[in-house]
Amino acid sequence: MPRCPRGKSRPVPRSPGTLLAMAERARRADEHAAPPGAVTLADVARRARVSPSTASRVINGSAKHVAEELRVRVLRAVEELRYVPNAHAQNLARPKRSAVGVIVHDVSDPYFSEITRGLQRVATDHGRLLVICNSYRDPVRELEYVELLRAQQVAAIVPAGSGYHDSRFTRDFNAKLRAYEQTGGRVAVIGRHEMVGDAVVPANEAGAYLLGMEVFGLGHRRVGVIAGPRVLTTTTDRLAGLRRAARETGRQLPARRIVYGDFSRDGGAAAAQVLIADEPGLTAMIALNDSMAVGALATLRERGIEVPDDVSVAGFDDVPIARDVIPALTTVRLPLVEMGIRAMKLALSDGPAGVPHVEQVAAELIRRHSSGPPPQD
Amino acid sequence: MPRCPRGKSRPVPRSPGTLLAMAERARRADEHAAPPGAVTLADVARRARVSPSTASRVINGSAKHVAEELRVRVLRAVEELRYVPNAHAQNLARPKRSAVGVIVHDVSDPYFSEITRGLQRVATDHGRLLVICNSYRDPVRELEYVELLRAQQVAAIVPAGSGYHDSRFTRDFNAKLRAYEQTGGRVAVIGRHEMVGDAVVPANEAGAYLLGMEVFGLGHRRVGVIAGPRVLTTTTDRLAGLRRAARETGRQLPARRIVYGDFSRDGGAAAAQVLIADEPGLTAMIALNDSMAVGALATLRERGIEVPDDVSVAGFDDVPIARDVIPALTTVRLPLVEMGIRAMKLALSDGPAGVPHVEQVAAELIRRHSSGPPPQD
DNA sequence: GTATCGGAGGAAAGCGCTTTCCTGTCGGAC
DNA sequence: GTCCGACAGGAAAGCGCTTTCCTCCGATAC
Numbered sequence: 001m002p003r004c005p006r007g008k009s010r011p012v013p014r015s016p017g018t019l020l021a022m023a024e025r026a027r028r029a030d031e032h033a034a035p036p037g038a039v040t041l042a043d044v045a046r047r048a049r050v051s052p053s054t055a056s057r058v059i060n061g062s063a064k065h066v067a068e069e070l071r072v073r074v075l076r077a078v079e080e081l082r083y084v085p086n087a088h089a090q091n092l093a094r095p096k097r098s099a100v101g102v103i104v105h106d107v108s109d110p111y112f113s114e115i116t117r118g119l120q121r122v123a124t125d126h127g128r129l130l131v132i133c134n135s136y137r138d139p140v141r142e143l144e145y146v147e148l149l150r151a152q153q154v155a156a157i158v159p160a161g162s163g164y165h166d167s168r169f170t171r172d173f174n175a176k177l178r179a180y181e182q183t184g185g186r187v188a189v190i191g192r193h194e195m196v197g198d199a200v201v202p203a204n205e206a207g208a209y210l211l212g213m214e215v216f217g218l219g220h221r222r223v224g225v226i227a228g229p230r231v232l233t234t235t236t237d238r239l240a241g242l243r244r245a246a247r248e249t250g251r252q253l254p255a256r257r258i259v260y261g262d263f264s265r266d267g268g269a270a271a272a273q274v275l276i277a278d279e280p281g282l283t284a285m286i287a288l289n290d291s292m293a294v295g296a297l298a299t300l301r302e303r304g305i306e307v308p309d310d311v312s313v314a315g316f317d318d319v320p321i322a323r324d325v326i327p328a329l330t331t332v333r334l335p336l337v338e339m340g341i342r343a344m345k346l347a348l349s350d351g352p353a354g355v356p357h358v359e360q361v362a363a364e365l366i367r368r369h370s371s372g373p374p375p376q377d
Numbered sequence: 378m379p380r381c382p383r384g385k386s387r388p389v390p391r392s393p394g395t396l397l398a399m400a401e402r403a404r405r406a407d408e409h410a411a412p413p414g415a416v417t418l419a420d421v422a423r424r425a426r427v428s429p430s431t432a433s434r435v436i437n438g439s440a441k442h443v444a445e446e447l448r449v450r451v452l453r454a455v456e457e458l459r460y461v462p463n464a465h466a467q468n469l470a471r472p473k474r475s476a477v478g479v480i481v482h483d484v485s486d487p488y489f490s491e492i493t494r495g496l497q498r499v500a501t502d503h504g505r506l507l508v509i510c511n512s513y514r515d516p517v518r519e520l521e522y523v524e525l526l527r528a529q530q531v532a533a534i535v536p537a538g539s540g541y542h543d544s545r546f547t548r549d550f551n552a553k554l555r556a557y558e559q560t561g562g563r564v565a566v567i568g569r570h571e572m573v574g575d576a577v578v579p580a581n582e583a584g585a586y587l588l589g590m591e592v593f594g595l596g597h598r599r600v601g602v603i604a605g606p607r608v609l610t611t612t613t614d615r616l617a618g619l620r621r622a623a624r625e626t627g628r629q630l631p632a633r634r635i636v637y638g639d640f641s642r643d644g645g646a647a648a649a650q651v652l653i654a655d656e657p658g659l660t661a662m663i664a665l666n667d668s669m670a671v672g673a674l675a676t677l678r679e680r681g682i683e684v685p686d687d688v689s690v691a692g693f694d695d696v697p698i699a700r701d702v703i704p705a706l707t708t709v710r711l712p713l714v715e716m717g718i719r720a721m722k723l724a725l726s727d728g729p730a731g732v733p734h735v736e737q738v739a740a741e742l743i744r745r746h747s748s749g750p751p752p753q754d
Numbered sequence: 755g756t757a758t759c760g761g762a763g764g765a766a767a768g769c770g771c772t773t774t775c776c777t778g779t780c781g782g783a784c
Numbered sequence: 785g786t787c788c789g790a791c792a793g794g795a796a797a798g799c800g801c802t803t804t805c806c807t808c809c810g811a812t813a814c
Contacts, residue, residue: 038560038800041800041802042800052801053763053803053804056803064763067763084524085801086469086799086801088466088801089469089800091801092465092469092770092800093768093803095769107494108484108494110487120511134497148464151462152465179459184415321701323675324674324675324698325703326678326703415770417771428793428794429772429794430795430796431792437772441792441793442791444793462770463770465770466769466770467772468771469771469800470771470799472799
């Protein structure tokens with residue numbers, strides 16, 4: 001009998017929430033039946049007239065010596081049958097944890113695609129398959145992905161991107177990660193200082209401080225901030241740096257001049273509109289990431305407001321587009337690719353997950369053409 | 378002969394400190410053999426004092442009814458042990474092929490990240506894990522990834538991106554894909570018309586023709602082309618469209634005005650330099666993708682050449698940045714996200730791989746500010 | 755000549771899970 | 785009171801592979 005359709009009648013247990021949620025979703029998916037025509041090792045062995053053991057040895061280049069004649073027969077059978085070993089069976093028989101998983105908010109966001117590029121590079125150098133998971137900033141999905149990656153027996157998990165101000169989530173996430181580590185998995189986090197374990201943490205606060213000093217130093221007094229989602233720790237950290245700079249230079253950063261939006265181009269464009277409408281006297285806008293800054297630039301241009309003559313704009317991250325927009329964006333550089341590289345090295349470094357290894361990554365101010373002194377009036 | 382019950386060889390955890398017992402077992406286990414202390418279904422069953430069969434049924438929500446009490450015990454054990462089933466074992470026991478693989482040139486290239494976003498969306502909706510593989514335009518790596526994905530038993534493979542002018546590679550690639558399909562896998566290609574099977578193919582030739590007509594129609598006579606790598610069919614196809622437009626408008630597109638480079642921003646910047654140096658009289662540059670166009674814009678700006686007053690620039694693809702550079706890029710829009718969506722739908726549509734289903738995707742000219750009539754001289 | 759060793763190849767045990775098959779029990783019909 | 789079916793739960797058979805472990809053989813040593 002084929003698999004029983006376990007659709008709706010199934011009483012939904014709820015204990016390990018995410019695990020079941022995932023199973024549930026998978027079940028809803030169209031269930032592709034198993035492949036009938038898969039060629040197995042046994043087929044190869046049969047055709048080569050040897051035992052499966054011998055076939056396996058030849059194929060894996062085992063240390064054990066196999067007579068040339070048999071070897072040739074096996075190889076030919078492999079070729080003829082276009083045999084490809086079943087990775088799942090291999091993984092079961094010889095637990096080899098070779099893949100690595102990364103959980104990002106969205107690979108199509110340049111911030112993450114740069115990081116991913118770094119991760120990828122190192123993973124590839126080590127002959128590892130990189131499994132990329134997009135959470136789209138949904139904490140629940142992040143939790144699910146940890147389970148999924150763990151189920152896939154990946155060698156390491158790299159959660160990248162901002163943390164959330166949500167102690168329940170943080171606790172759950174940490175617990176899952178910990179459980180994963182207990183089974184021998186490695187974890188290297190990028191940019192989430194609230195997590196335990198190895199981490200690569202960018203200088204969000206310090207970078208923003210630099211940026212703040214630059215803008216305030218230029219003489220701006222009425223500056224608006226285009227911030228990311230309130231729940232993200234990255235937003236908070238960068239905001240903190242800006243506040244410190246304001247304090248030190250004796251300026252103000254009142255709450256009404258901070259508007260929160262999506263960490264995206266459109267989020268930035270919308271936020272800039274709000275700022276323009278509510279605070280007409282602004283001479284500078286600091287966006288908490290480059291995408292938002294680009295959006296702000298677009299809004300400003302639409303309104304015929306000159307940058308930097310009327311209003312200065314600054315971003316954060318120094319994503320590739322930052323230098324191609326006009327005016328080229330003044331921003332804070334985070335070595336994104338480098339961060340990916342370091343995180344993956346951490347994740348792949350062997351040895352037991354002992355003392356958490358935390359690497360700080362410095363931020364650097366990049367002055368370009370979108371900022372200047374405030375207009376004289 | 379029946380296999381010996383493994384329960385014997387496993388130390389029976391003492392009831393209270395099971396977790397600790399497990400950690401201990403992990404430590405005792407061979408350090409190098411990958412997964413030391415993984416919690417197995419048997420552990421859960423033992424702790425819940427039920428058989429593995431029952432535990433499995435509870436966890437998977439099998440149709441078979443399980444007494445409430447046992448169900449609760451199992452669920453609690455799962456919770457306490459933080460059990461996550463081994464996906465490999467599951468896949469072996471019940472081959473369900475739920476993951477899907479995509480092979481792209483580079484996810485950090487916006488062209489691919491948009492496509493990937495579309496693929497991802499549909500995959501997620503179907504409860505599928507998407508495995509993203511970057512070939513970095515290395516044909517060998519592409520071949521390897523097909524094997525790897527097949528070994529991983531993915532339900533479908535989506536090779537995205539341009540094909541190569543390399544008949545040997547094409548043959549090999551096709552053969553591998555065919556072999557994969559024979560084992561029940563699905564294949565949906567994006568943009569490789571030389572491949573067999575389901576495909577989503579963008580109107581490269583027609584799009585370029587549109588673009589050519591636009592530029593020639595504006596009155597340009599000396600136009601340079603910034604082309605991608607010669608080996609890519611995408612380059613050839615787009616070039617063909619341009620040539621057709623030239624023919625129809627009675628213009629020339631001499632080989633010396635076509636410069637080939639990497640399909641990247643820097644490739645475009647370099648190509649633009651060559652063009653400026655070798656063909657000073659150019660009034661327009663058509664780049665075969667947006668990234669290259671952005672690079673060209675940067676070069677032109679550096680040289681103080683005004684766009685579009687001195688030289689018009691056009692791109693291809695309509696990647697998100699296209700509208701944010703200045704001047705905003707005139708380009709040809711390909712509905713990238715949509716293409717990903719359609720390809721994934723094709724890949725996930727069940728039924729045997731019958732008659733290849735090929736979907737043509739139209740291109741649309743997007744007029745923005747980087748193009749205009751040639752300067753009067 | 756026999757006892758021994760080494761090495762090549764095959765048999766079989768598992769890896770962790772699902773699912774079929776089987777067993778034991780209980781309730782109801784007769 | 786007996787018999788049957790229904791059903792809950794456990795035993796066990798794989799899934800495809802790797803890796804012992806074993807067997808068999810010829811070669812070497814005595």
